[in-house]
Amino acid sequence: KAGVTQTPRYLIKTRGQQVTLSCSPISGHRSVSWYQQTPGQGLQFLFEYFSETQRNKGNFPGRFSGRQFSNSRSEMNVSTLELGDSALYLCASSMTSGGDTQYFGPGTRLTVL
Amino acid sequence: GENVEQHPSTLSVQEGDSAVIKCTYSDSASNYFPWYKQELGKRPQLIIDIRSNVGEKKDQRIAVTLNKTAKHFSLHITETQPEDSAVYFCAAKSRDDKIIFGKGTRLHILP
Numbered sequence: 001k002a003g004v005t006q007t008p009r010y011l012i013k014t015r016g017q018q019v020t021l022s023c024s025p026i027s028g029h030r031s032v033s034w035y036q037q038t039p040g041q042g043l044q045f046l047f048e049y050f051s052e053t054q055r056n057k058g059n060f061p062g063r064f065s066g067r068q069f070s071n072s073r074s075e076m077n078v079s080t081l082e083l084g085d086s087a088l089y090l091c092a093s094s095m096t097s098g099g100d101t102q103y104f105g106p107g108t109r110l111t112v113l
Numbered sequence: 114g115e116n117v118e119q120h121p122s123t124l125s126v127q128e129g130d131s132a133v134i135k136c137t138y139s140d141s142a143s144n145y146f147p148w149y150k151q152e153l154g155k156r157p158q159l160i161i162d163i164r165s166n167v168g169e170k171k172d173q174r175i176a177v178t179l180n181k182t183a184k185h186f187s188l189h190i191t192e193t194q195p196e197d198s199a200v201y202f203c204a205a206k207s208r209d210d211k212i213i214f215g216k217g218t219r220l221h222i223l224p
Contacts, residue, residue, distance in 0.1 A: 004156075033212070042119075042216035043157070043202060056211050090156065098210030100145050104156040 001027055004093050004105035012111045018079040021108045025072050025093030031055075032074035033102065034066060037088040046089075049074050050097035078110075086112045115140040115207035119215025127223050132193055134218045136203035137185040145206035146179060146186050151217075152199045160201075161188070190220075198222045 005024045013019050025032050033056075034046040045058035049068035068074045072093075078085055088109050092102035116139040126132045138146075147162035163170045163177045163186065170177050174193075179186040190197055203215045 035214075040216065043204075043214040045211055045213060048211070056209060058211070098206070100147065100162065100206065101159055102147075102212060104149075104158070106156050 004091060004103050006089075006091055006105040006108050008108060009106065010109045010111075012113065013081050014113050015081055015083060017081050018077065019081060019110060021076045021078075021089055021091075021110075023074045023076070023091035023093075023105055025074070025091075026103055029093035029095050029103070030072050031094045031097050032068060032072065033092045033094070034074070034076050035090045035092065036060070037090055037107070038086075043090065046076070048097070055097050081112045083112050086110060114209075115143060115205055115211065115213040117203060117205050117213050117215040119203050119218055121218060122216065123219045123221070125221040125223055126193055128193055128195065130193055132188075132190045132197070132220055134188045134201055134203065134220070135185060136187070136205075136215050137183075138205040138213075139184070140205065140207050141181075141184065142208035143205040146177070147204050147206075147212070148177060148188050149202045149204065149214075150199045151202065157202060193222050195222050195224070 007022045031050045033048040035043040048056040052068045063079045066076045088107045090107045092104045119136045144165040149157040150160045151157040174191045176189045200217045202217045
């Protein structure tokens with residue numbers, strides 16, 4: 001089976017812009033979770049989608065949003081970008097909602113200038 | 114909500130020695146504790162996990178122990194090798210099914 005894929009792999013934006021990141025889960029996996037990874041902060045949970053519904057949400061501002069499509073692919077959107085949004089954004093898929101084993105994608109490296 | 118603390122943030126051990134990374138969690142209802150390894154420039158990968166009904170689990174040179182009463186769990190790597198150099202993350206699954214990660218431990222294996 002193909003692994004989790006994310007596009008684009010690298011992105012450079014300026015403050016105030018918005019960005020959309022995409023994640024395709026492993027075939028058959030219906031849950032997609034998003035994490036923000038920054039040096040010193042580890043992996044911080046953003047949200048989880050299952051069957052096109054947001055099932056869980058972390059402690060991030062409303063500028064961070066997401067959605068999931070009927071084929072389980074997920075997108076994450078960040079509006080009004082801030083310098084502090086520069087990070088590696090990882091998505092992870094699992095078979096079920098709240099599924100234990102998370103399979104991570106390679107991440108999208110976002111740089112905000 | 115759940116909070117996971119991980120120590121140390123950096124650990125250097127001589128090749129062949131053992132390494133221990135410790136984590137504590139706050140939610141007594143947490144029931145699943147995975148460990149992920151992230152090599153430089155790569156994605157995190159699950160290396161071992163333990164559920165709350167088990168006190169210890171081993172897989173070759175890697176073991177994890179869980180103390181539910183004290184709410185802490187540890188990763189033990191024996192006979193360390195250069196390829197063990199990486200960042201290791203512990204995590205706990207909270208009562209609302211979120212996987213909450215610690216901030217990571219950078220493990221250096223010294224030749």
